[in-house]
Amino acid sequence: MATRLSLTTPLIELPAYLRRMGAATAGRLAAELAAAVGKASPAAVTVEDLLFYLPFRYEDRSHLPRIRDLTDGMAASVAVEVHAPASVPIRTKNGKRLTLFEFTGRDETGRIRAYWWNQPYLRQTFPAERRVILYGEWRFSNRHQCHQVENPEYELLSDETDADAPETIHVGRCVPVYRRLGQFRARALRTLMFRVLEALGDLPDDGLPDELRAGDGACGPLPTKVAALRAAHFPGAGANLAEMEARRSPAHARLALEEFFLLTLALGDRRRRREEAGAKATMAITDAVRARVQRALPFPMTQAQKRVIREIVNDMTGVRPMSRLLQGDVGSGKTIIALQALMVAVENGWQAALMAPTEILAEQHYRSLTRWLEGMPYRLAALTGRLKASEKKAIRQALAARELDVIIGTQALIQEDTTFARLGLVVIDEQHRFGVMQREKLVARGVAPDVLVMTATPIPRSLAMAVYGDLDVSVIDELPPGRKPVATAVRGNDRRARVYDFIRQECAAGRQAYIVYPLVEESEKLDVAAATAAAEYLQREVFPTFAVSLLHGRLRADEKDAVMQRFVAGDIQILVTTTVIEVGIDVPNASVMVIEHPERFGLAQLHQLRGRVGRGAAKSYCVLMTPDGISPEALERLTFFAETLDGFAIAEKDLLWRGPGEMLGARQSGMPTFRVGDIVRDADWLAAARQIARRILREKPNDPQTLSWLDQARRLFPLAVGGVH
Template sequence: GDVGSGKTVVAAAAMLAAVQAGYQAALMAPTEILAEQHFLTICNLLSETELEADGKYVVTLNVAGIEESVVVGLLLGSHRKRVKDDIYAMLGAGAIDIIIGTHALIQSPVDIPKLALVVVDEQHRFGVMQRASLSEKGARPHVLAMSATPIPRSLALTVYGDLDVSVIDEMPPGRESIRTRWVQSDRRDAAYGFVRKEVEAGRQAFIVCPLIEESEAIQSRAAVVEHERLSTQVFPELNLGLLHGRMSLQEKEEVMGRFKTREIDILVSTPVIEVGIDVPNATVMLIEGADRFGLAQLHQLRGRVGRGEHQSYCFLLSESMSDDARHRLEELVRTNDGFDIAEADLRLRGPGDFFGTRQSGLPTLRIARIDDRDLLAAARAEARSLADADPALAAHPELAEAVLRFATAVSDEVA
């Protein structure tokens, strides 16, 4: 489903179904900010009444329609060792029903004996082996991968039929389509003027920079320097905030809290806000160095606005760019549809390995193309029909030999 379409609600319902069946469920998110937001959101979705707090990161909830209480835990890499050890012990004993966390969930001390459902949110942010590692925590658990812009490999697997797809093709009522513009660097002042106009109308804005601090190796704007420049030279009359990945979780939450309560007019940030930020009053996303971002990341950043009733805007600023970067920005201006963007990403980057870990790169097809859907559908139907009629391929020795050659050539990473 596209950004803001309600994927978290689907995840909560699926995990609750696993718990009702007597099993455990896990949700892995790419950042601590998003994992913490999922923890709070899912707890509020399941129950308005908090029965018992077993420490700061484990909550026992009374859920309507379920006789026994549901225990929800949060596991982050920044936790103190004592907190982690407590959560490890509770998970191993089956005392936590739903565990939400970051990459900390795939560390070796984590044991989830009754794991039946794995939810990977923003799955395009994880590597193949990271997603597989969480699945290995249980005995062949079901896997639900969620993303607004699937990475090419995942999109190609759905084309080939290896993954089932469910699509949320509607947005919550009242949402306006985000207007996206590609702005040349010499028009930056005009973009700033538009931001000021929106803030004066009571709205808020994001300004995203590719880097935290300036680098001699990369000629691009940095968030720390831009925050200082914008605060003193461009928007001295407005309240500006700064958010980046080197800040502690507490500092990030403090800044985001002030932004949500409208104490901050403009939030200058790195791509740390790419996922998990929901501020309906924010209507402008200005992305510096847009040519340095991939299509999926740009679409996710754009999705931080357009969550309220007011018209929202996204400005893509770039100094100079390659032909590939130009194609990416043109695609983003052309459409707001995450599925169109994912397909464009597939064409531009390729699907990567189907039996390996490479998530992009052109496939080694000799004749067909990855986007030749009619041919793929026909080939898949023929393959299924043949497999049903002759599972061992006994009547097709040449085909059996070709399949064997292909299987033995599979990447050693997966073999």
């Protein structure tokens, strides 16, 4: 038997450290945990992964209620002894056969009834006189004249002594309760966690700088990592149970701060390495450059736009490559900022690239830039998937030969056969739609180019620190003059006819409307209207005198483009569409946005959709059509949205209600997955960790301890550290 277990020990090697732990059991445990935490194989799962499988709640079993203490509707754990277990066949009114398993539970103060449906095997689990803890919602039964519980969670208590894990870890104290992990129930996991923590002993702690361990800006002096894990699994007698369950205890602070520190250290190091990779694209602003840029501006800029372009130009003319995130609410004028940055790069002899997430948006950017730059000696091209192979080849050859100044495109820009002669500026629109690796691939096409990433999805500060911590942030917090607020209303099916009448009225006045559905076709999982069937019905039955057309993501690129061109030209009055119109589409004549099943969308997504109207002179409207039976919680969210036009306030609520992964789309955005920390709940800890990580990178980037921390970060957050630099 090996002498000492460590956090990096593979879980499949546990039998070498724990008595009576078989290889088959260790293998099953590793396989279940690999699936739960997203590890590639059971062999990659470590003791640390196991110990970070933290309890999801705690029970104070030093003061379990007695049966006599139960009240109707009370959620509680009660320790009872099993009596009269029985399986009873039952036939329902419609002839369906069910099996009811039930028993009477007793303690010295009374009796209860517990029952489960269609689980006859529980007859072997609950023999008479077995001691068990039941957890669930207790209801008083007049028929049985006692409290009863349906399908409760349960834990079997043992009278046997275990030399490796005493019974006192299960009763008579604050007890951790774990989510079932495959065949491993809460009691088995509790025993295992106790044995593993005992075998670990006291290990040296180098996971946090001393400043964070001392609690500077966090929550007081913190325990070592192993001590924190012990406290998180087995809280001491004086632990604050509410604090433990909220994951805001000193133990949880220690574990979360390490995650935040390593992530922000990795993001900062990624930026530092990019800045030191080579000489940046040198740029200068002369009177001639200023005059040419001024000539291209189609309208006066707001004060916020002027402030932001100064920040960008200062970066571009500096000594280090620009790494900047530009945030602006819907319609705030980010594209005109991108235009000026592109012109500065080209005027200094560099090529510039603008990458958009969809072909529709890329084509729109191309048309806007071509219109604004008409009469100027700039050579522009759009590289999208819809082009013929010969057209793509010609554009790529011109790009490599420096016969193009500005290229606008989709992911085609990062394909291997796309090369630049002298790439000096990369602009990425709707950054959260691209993975981190995609962003890095485009940046790698140049020699330390300036990078400007833009988003119209307002990003709360804590989320920006976690996802874009390697970028400086500029915010356009002012809308251009003349943009009218969009009137937003929540309506049910009982008002549908009136909503359709209003659309007819707007279209008769020469304006246009969007009707948005969340899916393209019928789904067994989501009971939502199908956009395809809806377009046919609306044209035939509801709007026969107006042109109704359909736009969705499964159309070919040329079909999408044709539909959008007809809508822009006014040949289509009503566009039935999916969220392919969510980003960037600009049709000033559209004045009505009807969103079906708005409860299926996040608030930030709804805000993007609403931003497609209100872009012209006419008063604009957004109508949220809710289905029958919508939940009170969903209605609360939609009512908040209807009353709020501030994109940043909406983003904060969206983050709170849906979480960061849902809000941005974790897979697309490179959103890091935290095992303990939560960037909403723990924003103060994230800020404290970020401040110290930045200071360490500034003062001792090559210190052996810093390099060791970066190695840990590489394992924990490969996307944050990795990429092409």
